[in-house]
Amino acid sequence: MSQSPKQPAERPVPTSADVARLAGVSRATVSYVLNNTAAVRISEPTRQRVREAAEELGYVPHAAARSLRAGHSRMVLLPTAHVPIGPLYSRFFNELQWALRRLDYTVVQYGSLGLDGDEAARAWAELRPVAVVSLGEVRLTPNGVEILKRSGAKAVITVGPQRVAGTHALVMDQGRVGRVAAEHLVERGRRRIGVVVPEEPGLEMFSGPRLAGARQAVAGTGATVVPLPLRYEEESANELAGRWRELGLDAVFAYNDEYAMLLMRALQDAGISVPAETAIVGADDLLLGRLLRPRLTTVQIDMVIGRHLAELVDSAVRDPEGTPEAKELMASRVVPRESS
């Protein structure tokens, strides 16, 4: 009858009080031992007893309670909506995570699909992260930034084309990707340049600037740019290839290597020779581009490496008053191969 009947078989989670009881010491001592608190000396026998008790009970400290008491956390929040596809993002994410762990931060990727603007900012703020690194999938408003800062975030960092007031920014100059691609094509004597604009959602923030960059590159050269909406599907590509001749294009910047492969296949099937009749340039410098025939000319993009970003996070956290800086960390250049 010592068991409360309302909780059928729910054994309680052990707390530091349980450990203290079992070890015959106070909760304070448990805390000292388990955290190796330097300012306080605990005898070795006591340490032993505490450790054994913790082990026996399977005690694990409660992160929420700890950070509540501490008044801060070491959590770096990384909001994502659609996880970007591709090896570039994967490498970037792994590097970032690794680098931040070395600096004793905890990286938490927080799914924010379907949230927007301030709603998202509030959801993130509830977790009281010390820093937020936004990849720009979820639009961050100045107001959202303010919400985060008021809730204790020491740093808000945006990575991507967007530039939001009050944040540190790692600018990724997507425009440059389109610009160098178009410049390359113009140099090769191409005049009517198509630019693929993927119809898949979530890519606008890349495709838009790339298209604009291409436009900028042709300005004053007499060459023209034509946007080409395209879905990542065979039918869409075939449909586009079917009216290729009437479009009168002699070159295309295909957004990235995967769309380039799709389009190249459709063009070749439609009897349009690459690069003789139409040049193609991709982007990302994936292995698959080198496997195509003709080999794919591409724009190589040096993604901001994780360690740089981790250092920016850390310095922003340590000096929250520091003026938010915008740092350009994306270089891109054409790797000419056979398709252009």
Added chain:
Amino acid sequence: MSQSPKQPAERPVPTSADVARLAGVSRATVSYVLNNTAAVRISEPTRQRVREAAEELGYVPHAAARSLRAGHSRMVLLPTAHVPIGPLYSRFFNELQWALRRLDYTVVQYGSLGLDGDEAARAWAELRPVAVVSLGEVRLTPNGVEILKRSGAKAVITVGPQRVAGTHALVMDQGRVGRVAAEHLVERGRRRIGVVVPEEPGLEMFSGPRLAGARQAVAGTGATVVPLPLRYEEESANELAGRWRELGLDAVFAYNDEYAMLLMRALQDAGISVPAETAIVGADDLLLGRLLRPRLTTVQIDMVIGRHLAELVDSAVRDPEGTPEAKELMASRVVPRESS
């Protein structure tokens, strides 16, 4: 002088007490209003004042404090080490996140790179998630599962080939992928079947079972299986293609479509005709396989869809006593095209 000098410019994060003070009510009332507590009736004017005060201060509740008090959270932890590359994972993750959000869970992807076994389990347990969904990148031991359960996790779910005691499992029968591929090749009259084993780390848990499945398929048929270590690089593929004839293989299961593309290119460049001389089968049914010439035969894998998994999480959370079940949710079948 009303400012404490120890905190230079650090304005404090507003709490519900601040809201209460500004609205001229008690903290309890603030809580009632902001949570729309049904059991208690608050007058409309009061509600207004509270809401306005909260708005003015930019108040956001503290998730840690809330879940500390509540004694539980709705956090579903998704540990990851290397974020798997590829569209399949991306789709899976987005679906899972979406589905769990609908069930009012919060998905947190927790970077666990470099942690292993119990160490990782303890790190996860500190966050007191209500459920943990392991994709098997970080090895989960029975002891680790026990740690998580003792720390209050109602459900531990593994997705992948591994099967750990005490967990619900979504079995992904990787063996079957290799089996159906090899069966297909044997049916087509192939006798010496190579099986690509990627050398990249983190893929062993897939490649191992796939190889074993292929072996199983050829048993008793007179056909043989030869493991082919391969890095995802042109040189590695060229090297392999260079000694292809001495290997005497008439077919290869290339692990997945991307490795298949790499190998097919190398074989073709080495003058080995596909499929006449060597048949190739990939896996994942990516679009790129349809773009190759010859079109790539592949193994289509029905990944467990997010909604199913979300439902399993929810039911496991609601009935933690329920016997952990192993559910087979991965079907795979060959899609014959031109390369085999």
Added chain:
DNA sequence: TTGAAAGCGGTACCAT
């Protein structure tokens, strides 16, 4: 060397 106790920010019971 160790313990008692306050308090972090919410929530919910019990009064009023």
Added chain:
DNA sequence: ATGGTACCGCTTTCAA
């Protein structure tokens, strides 16, 4: 209809 208050688990003075 609202307020007072105990408590969730942990850290950290301050005392002993």
